[in-house]
Amino acid sequence: MQQARTEIAAAVEPIIDRWKGEEGPLLPILNGIQRELGHVPRESLPIIAEALNLTRAEVYGVVSFYHDYREKPAGRHVLKLCRAEACQSMGGDAVAEKLQKLLGIRFHETSADGAVTLEPVYCLGLCACAPSAMLDGEVIGRLDDARAEEIAAEVRA
Numbered sequence: 001m002q003q004a005r006t007e008i009a010a011a012v013e014p015i016i017d018r019w020k021g022e023e024g025p026l027l028p029i030l031n032g033i034q035r036e037l038g039h040v041p042r043e044s045l046p047i048i049a050e051a052l053n054l055t056r057a058e059v060y061g062v063v064s065f066y067h068d069y070r071e072k073p074a075g076r077h078v079l080k081l082c083r084a085e086a087c088q089s090m091g092g093d094a095v096a097e098k099l100q101k102l103l104g105i106r107f108h109e110t111s112a113d114g115a116v117t118l119e120p121v122y123c124l125g126l127c128a129c130a131p132s133a134m135l136d137g138e139v140i141g142r143l144d145d146a147r148a149e150e151i152a153a154e155v156r157a
Helices: 002-019 026-037 042-052 056-065 085-089 092-103 145-156
Strands: 077-082 116-121 133-135 138-140
Touching: 002 026, 002 042, 026 042, 026 056, 042 056, 077 085, 077 092, 077 145, 085 092, 092 116, 092 145, 133 145
Parallel strands: 077 116
Antiparallel strands: 077 133, 133 138
């Protein structure tokens, strides 16, 4: 445990040092850690808190408020499904159920093989092409069962 903490400290301290002198450094620090490590490890929160003279609760509150910060690394692929009303009204719930079955995971989970992480989002701005998703930063509109099967096969490859 101590070794992991030391490795995390070694990874996050340069990021903290880069931003702690700036105004409002917490978000840039968290962004830097997520970019560098692929997630914001819980073990990094006390290190950040101490460097910024904040409580751990304050740092945790920010990390838990923004849904893009992860406690654990994401899968090799990240699939974000729109859960907003326009997508739901166009069959998004059925597509979500289909994808969850095909992938064998629920929202906020990563497959056991590390292939894919499934995340809900609440608008991708593709309401006219509902239901929609985003796979590894690429938007996909007009999802249906056939496209869900293609996506599942693509992330498993």
